[in-house]
Amino acid sequence: MTGACTPGQERSEAGEFEAHRRYLTTVAYRMLGSFTDAEDAVQEAWLRLQRTDATTIDDLRPWLTQVVSRICLDTLRSRGRRREEPLAEAPEGPGTRADDDPAARAEIADAVGYALMIVLDQLSPDERLAYVLHDVFGLPFGEIGEVLDRTPQAARKLASRSRGRIRGTESGRQLRRSGEDRARQRAVVEAFLAAGRDGNFDDLLSILHPDVVLRVDLSTEAGGVRIVRGAAEVASGAKRHRVGAADREFRIVEIADMFGVLTYSGGRPTALLVITSENGLITHLHAPAWPQEVTEI
Numbered sequence: 001m002t003g004a005c006t007p008g009q010e011r012s013e014a015g016e017f018e019a020h021r022r023y024l025t026t027v028a029y030r031m032l033g034s035f036t037d038a039e040d041a042v043q044e045a046w047l048r049l050q051r052t053d054a055t056t057i058d059d060l061r062p063w064l065t066q067v068v069s070r071i072c073l074d075t076l077r078s079r080g081r082r083r084e085e086p087l088a089e090a091p092e093g094p095g096t097r098a099d100d101d102p103a104a105r106a107e108i109a110d111a112v113g114y115a116l117m118i119v120l121d122q123l124s125p126d127e128r129l130a131y132v133l134h135d136v137f138g139l140p141f142g143e144i145g146e147v148l149d150r151t152p153q154a155a156r157k158l159a160s161r162s163r164g165r166i167r168g169t170e171s172g173r174q175l176r177r178s179g180e181d182r183a184r185q186r187a188v189v190e191a192f193l194a195a196g197r198d199g200n201f202d203d204l205l206s207i208l209h210p211d212v213v214l215r216v217d218l219s220t221e222a223g224g225v226r227i228v229r230g231a232a233e234v235a236s237g238a239k240r241h242r243v244g245a246a247d248r249e250f251r252i253v254e255i256a257d258m259f260g261v262l263t264y265s266g267g268r269p270t271a272l273l274v275i276t277s278e279n280g281l282i283t284h285l286h287a288p289a290w291p292q293e294v295t296e297i
Contacts, residue, residue: 013054017046020061024068030132031072033117041071062143069129069147076125115253115262118272118288119166122217130155131162135257167258167276167284188277189252189259196238204235209281217289234285 021042028038045067057063116136120128126148133139133147134155141152141159148155188207195203208231216226228234249264255274263271276284 013049016060017049017064020064023061024064027065027132027137028068028072030116030120030136031069031129032075033121037075041068041075044071062139065133065137065139066143066147069133073125073129073147076128114269115260115272116255118290119255119260119274122165122288123162126150127158127162127165130158131166134159135163163257166255166288167274167286184280185259185277186252188280188282189261189275192238192275192282193250193252193261201235204238205231207280207282208234209278209283212282212284214285214287216287 024042024045025035025038028041029035032038032041045064048067049064054060120132123131129148130141130144133144134141141155144159145152145155148158150158191203191207195207210231211229212231212234214228214234214237216228218224218226228237247265248270251262251264253260253262258274258276260272260274262269263273271290272288274284274286274288275282276286
């Protein structure tokens with residue numbers, strides 16, 4: 001704060017801040033991919049709050065969200081490309097805990113978060129912030145534009161471009177779906193896994209759009225992108241690689257308005273496939289480049 005705080009004011013301010021700490025840490029973690037960095041960003045937000053006249057803040061939660069977002073944006077920009085750094089800790093593979101154990105439910109949440117980290121790792125700092133704040137946390141583009149020093153329209157375009165890059169498509173059109181649509185989406189992914197496990201070419205063809213596109217981002221060393229177009233070509237590739245091979249395990253994860261499949265080998269996550277479907281058919285599959293270093297919890 002600009003002036004000295006009384007003990008009562010400090011306690012009240014601290015109490016309000018603590019009520020938002022978990023939310024702020026989640027926002028920062030989605031931005032940065034590191035719990036340590038996220039906690040540092042939240043602590044810096046607390047210090048900035050202490051240096052601010054609280055009477056000038058109409059609503060503390062959005063104010064703190066903007067402050068934390070700006071801190072995260074500065075951190076991302078200073079890092080350069082996140083691919084230069086190892087990702088934060090990854091979840092253990094499935095089957096390591098009982099399904100009814102609370103820790104198992106937490107593990108699933110970690111897997112969802114980790115999958116999101118993989119896809120976010122492809123984005124520029126500004127794209128990442130626009131996507132996370134809007135598509136994950138539902139902030140309006142006006143507030144996002146303030147953080148980025150851009151217009152709401154520019155922030156909207158950044159989020160749209162981010163969706164396209166995540167899907168491996170040119171279009172980042174946001175798909176509004178009902179609960180029934182999401183259930184159908186998941187059913188399509190389950191059918192894809194089942195057909196791949198059985199090596200059933202006809203079943204694979206039945207759930208692929210005739211013009212389906214598979215995009216594979218190659219590793220930093222290999223460079224470039226591999227594109228496969230058409231249902232027959234994509235189905236043939238899935239059959240050859242046996243999507244459901246016995247030496248691997250798979251977990252379906254929800255990533256914003258899409259579903260993905262996180263692959264485990266030897267208890268470690270080794271690959272992610274983001275799947276976009278419309279009207280019961282898969283239209284795009286995207287395999288983001290896998291980070292070079294992954295550590296287990």
